[in-house]
Structure formats: structure tokens, C-alpha cells
Amino acid sequence: MTTALAARGVRKAFAGFRAVDGVDLALAEGEWVALIGPNGAGKTTLLNLLGGQLRPDAGAVYLGGEEITHWPAARRARAGLARTFQVPALFPELTVREHVVAARLRGRWALRFPPDAEGVEELLERCRLLERASRRAGELSHGDRRLLELAVALALEPRVLLLDEPAAGLSPAEVEGLLALLGDLRRERPSLAVLVVEHDMDVVFELADRVVVMHRGRVLAEGLPADIQRDPEVQAVYLGARGP
Ligand SMILES: Nc1ncnc2c1ncn2[C@@H]1O[C@H](COP(=O)(O)OP(=O)(O)OP(=O)(O)O)[C@@H](O)[C@H]1O
Ligand SMILES: [Mg+2]
Secondary structure, X not given: OOEEEEEEEEXXXXXXXXXEEEEEEXXXXXXXXXXXXXXXXXXXXXXXXXXXXXXXXXXXXXXXXXXXXXOOHHHHHHOOEEEOOOOOOOOOOOEHHHHHHHHHHHHHHHHOOOOOOOOHHHHHHHOOOHHHOOOEHHHOOHHHHHHHHHHHHHHOOOOXXXXXXXXXXXXXXXXXXXXXXXXXXXXXXXXXXXXXXXXXXXXXHHHOOEEEEEEOOEEEEEEOHHHHHHOHHHHHHHHHHHOO
């Protein structure tokens, strides 16, 4: 089993508060892992440590066996580690197509004018954005902004994808669409490893081979989705906290 992404003993404190307090995590090639846990558990902070938006106070991060702990986010992205954000990070004035072209060309944008890149139309179609390709990102609905962020991440042709609450704020129909899109991706890119932070348990069960539960900056439990759902400790801190 080839490890696609790993964290070893990563820690991150903010003004003395340990948001991530010694986490070990490994994703195998082709594995889809859901990261769950109550608000403030440290899930986004862990994604930021993996994606390079933050540097850990201690511990190490590896991509395909290579240590990347001190690499900036852009270098990680070029090496095949892509992500989306809990709040979509887009340029409101750029069109949908321009976002995907820019991601496709990576740093080579300035070398081509007019900018063009292979595979852009297919990607827009795959992400259900073709009809809105000429719209500016700032004019899109929340659901379409989430799809565009995913299209930008996929344009990098990643081997590891980090998704922070991709279904948050989507309508039930949009969640269905997202699941179909991710299902296609899984079939067509069997070696892609995905770590998805998600509160919607239906989405977790649909997507994840394995679930990792964080609580107060640490890994509380990990296992198969059905086992995690039955775990009384997990129910107490997470599922129980969601109410009846
Ligand atoms: N930049 C920061 N400065 C100070 N504290 C922070 C910072 N980022 C996160 N924290 C704190 O670290 C803890 C973990 O936050 P994090 O965003 O990682 O949680 P989360 O599990 O993603 O929660 P949610 O489900 O609400 O998104 C929280 O208490 C948060 O307030
Ligand atoms: Mg978060």
C-alpha cells in the first residue's frame, strides 16, 4: 500500500491554545477518508497544516513519501496536493473559465496570451459549470462557487485532494449533484486520495472508506464508517452533540 499523504505528530497552537495537538494521519493511494468532529475540533487547522497554509510547531508532513513540512502551499499544489476551503477562495472579478484556465496553466499563465489550456471544457462540463463559464465568480450562487473551487482544484490534476466541508450550505439537490460528481471522479481517478472534512453524515457514509474523528485537537477514533457511527465515545462527543 503506497502512502499518498501523511502527518506525523503534527501540532499547532494559537496563543498557547492547542488547536492540533499531536496528530498522526495517513492516506493510502486511492483512499477516501472523512475527517469529522465537533466545531473547533481542529479539522480545518489540520487541513491548513497539510495544505501548507500553516506550518506546524512540531511534527512532519509527507507527500508520497517526501517530506514537505516546510514547503509553501503553491509548491505543494504543483507537486499534486490540491484543496478547497471551508469558505470558497476565488477571485470575484475573474470568470469561471478564467479560474480553471489559470489553474490549468499554473505558473505558466503569463507565457500565453490569450490564455488557453487543454482539458478546460471537459472539466467545466464535469463540474456542471459549462453553461456558466463566462460568468464572473462573484456572480455565482454559493453552490456554484463550491463547484468552481472543486474545478480549480481538479485542474491541478492532483494526486491528493483536501476538501473542507464541500457540502456545507448546499441544497439537497446540490448535495446529490456533488456526490454524483465525486463518484465519477472516484471511478475515473482510482489512484486519487481524498481527505474530506464533512459534517453531513450522509455525505460521509456515501464517500468514505474510513472515518477519522477529531476532538480537541487529537484523533479520538478511526475506523469504518459503520463502526464509527456505533462508537459510544464518538456518539458522546460528536453525533450526540448534533441533537436528536
Ligand atoms: N488563526 C487562528 N487564530 C486563533 N485561533 C484559531 C485560529 N484558527 C483556528 N483557531 C482555533 O483553533 C480551534 C480549532 O479550529 P478549527 O477551525 O481547526 O476547527 P474545525 O474543527 O475546523 O471547526 P469547524 O467544524 O467549526 O469548522 C478553534 O478553537 C479555533 O477558534
Ligand atoms: Mg473547519
